[in-house]
Amino acid sequence: MERVMEKPLKLIAVDGPIGSGKTTLVKMLAEDFRGNAVFEPVQNNPFLPEFYKDRKRNAFKTQVYFLLNRYQQQCEIKKHENSDSLVICDYTFLKDAIFAEINLSDDERKLYQTIFNLLKANLPTPDIVIYLRADSKVLSQRIKKRGIDYERSINEAYLSALTDAYDSFFLNYKETPLLVVDTSSVNYPDNPEDYENLKREILNHRGGTVHLIAR
Secondary structure, eight states, rough: OOSSSSSEEEEEEEETTTTTHHHHHHHHHHHTTTTTTOOOOGGGGGHHHHHOOOOHHHHHHHHHHHHHHHHHHHHHHHHTTTOOEEEEEEOOOOGHHHHHHSSHHHHHHHHHHHHHHHHHHOOOSEEEEEEOOOOOHHHHHHHHHHOOOOGGOOHHHHHHHHHHHHHHHHHHHOOOOOEETTTTTTTTTHOOOOOOOOHHHHHHOSSEEEEEOOO
16 A cells, blocks of 8 residues: 555554554554554553452552553664654553543652653654544453453453543644544454555544544
8 A cells, every 4th residue: 555645654553442452553564555564562561460360559569560661662673763663652652641540649640740751752753543442342342352361350340441541642743643433333454444444544644633434
């Protein structure tokens, strides 16, 4: 498929709550666009299982671990920003603040925000962000289906708060071109027409926010 954007894509970021389909889409796009897929090593976070058991007690250390891991990974991406290669990443660095907002206490959030602001200043900016959204009940079904042990304790109340926080953040997002995909209705893994439509929107997107509509 020929690219029609005004400049070549260098960095695509795919984001969305747990169970929204980020990993699947990044793999598909990396193969089709011959890009380098970058995945956040979520399961390497040693605090994550305990976080889902007791979020209040374990939130800050879990959050800071993620923040520093994401920062290191984004620094590696920045080293290659002058090359001709395309990078497709399964998160945005800015979304880290979403989790801080819903999980940290006021005092923890102030300290976290200080660290976050220091780190974000020199990181690469995506050419386009793809926000994958879905209803919390749909996400819950997907999470149960994939059967990861530490995710079993995720309840629907937390998922509902998370999806609301994601919507609030990304539906007011102005940093880069944004493509919003409702994965409850757009079935790109199983429907070739949906996937081709999604790729077309990515390549044609020139600015602002576009909501992908299932055909």
